[in-house]
Amino acid sequence: MALKAAGRTSLVDSAVEQLRTQLTDGEWAVGDRIPTEHELAQQLGVGRNTVREAVRVLVHAGLLESRQGNGTFVRSTADPxxxxxxxxxxxxxxxxxxxxxxxxxxxxxxxxxxxxxxxxxxxxxxxxxxxxxxxxxxxxxxxxxxxxxxxxxxxxxxxxxxxxxxxxxxxxxxxxxxxxxxxxxxxxxxxxxxxxxxxxxxxxxxxxxxxxxxxxxxxxxxxxxx
CATH class of the missing domain: 1.20.120.530 (GntR ligand-binding domain-like)
Known part of the structure; x- marks a missing residue:
């Protein structure tokens, strides 16, 4: 499922919500590596810094896990x-x-x-x-x-x-x-x-x-x- 381009306002919040939806809808399974920052930025229509911050939010929420040198992986699809x-x-x-x-x-x-x-x-x-x-x-x-x-x-x-x-x-x-x-x-x-x-x-x-x-x-x- 393609991600929709985020609007100009609250870009990080919009990116967070869209990524959260993908996770809870089962777009990626637990243990999967999500697309790279560059790929997500293209799909969302935002900059890589925005994607990086959105991913950081979801890591903090326990949905994603960053592994240095390997990428970012799905830790949970149940949204706290x-x-x-x-x-x-x-x-x-x-x-x-x-x-x-x-x-x-x-x-x-x-x-x-x-x-x-x-x-x-x-x-x-x-x-x-x-x-x-x-x-x-x-x-x-x-x-x-x-x-x-x-x-x-x-x-x-x-x-x-x-x-x-x-x-x-x-x-x-x-x-x-x-x-x-x-x-x-x-x-x-x-x-x-x-x-x-x-x-x-x-x-x-x-x-x-x-x-x-x-x-x-x-x-x-x-x-x-x-």
Whole structure:
């Protein structure tokens, strides 16, 4: 399929979108080497610098991979940007339900698989969370990433890392002028204790309890809007 010539405005953005479309439509398969900068520039009707910048954007997005001396190859045809748009357009309650499902299973796996290093990281993250205050989003995220890391499941870690940053944005937008519910330090401590004990049922229960307060806040807001 031939690429359409880009217009004069937003040349890089136009090139990015057209290349992204080619990737998601299956024009090139995972592992394929895409055409050279010169070939793409001719197909798009833009300069090579524009193509170079567009490719750089798609490399950063995880769709392409540059291999020095060999060219640029397709790394993925699944567009993360489309997933992000879907998450942002989902309701806050839907997003929280997904987060609860992920973290409940993460807690079960962590309780079964955690080692001494995992427990140390969880305790360190808990200490930082306690010291930084109950509204520090970065410290809270670090704690939950440590929990997911204790699953020793690389796919789980990558999915959660990708998803978690969007959760906070969705909740902040949903709550508007309302403050985010404070982080429940006691609930975090109970979760760590359950993981440390190796009790998978207790770990899942504590993970669900930890997210109960933000879910209640979002539910109350939804009911008021109806």
């Amino acid at each position: 940007a489309a997933v992000l748009r879907g998450v942002r357009h989902a309701g806050a309650a839907d997003v929280l339900e997904l987060r609860i499902a992920l973290e409940a299973e993460a807690a079960r796996l962590a309780a079964a698989r955690r080692d001494a290093d995992d427990l140390r990281r969880l305790r360190d993250a808990l200490t930082t969370l306690r010291e930084e205050g109950d509204r520090d989003a970065d410290a809270d995220l670090a704690f939950h990433l440590a929990l997911v890391g204790a699953t020793h499941n690389a796919a789980f870690v990558e999915v959660y890392r990708f998803f978690s940053a969007q959760v906070h944005e969705v909740l902040v937008e949903a709550l508007g002028d309302r403050a985010m519910p404070p982080v429940d330090i006691d609930a975090h401590e109970a979760l760590v204790a359950a993981v440390e004990s190796g009790d998978q049922d207790a770990a899942e229960r504590e993970a669900r309890e930890l997210l109960r307060v933000p879910m209640e806040a979002v539910t109350a807001l939804t009911e008021q809007a109806e």
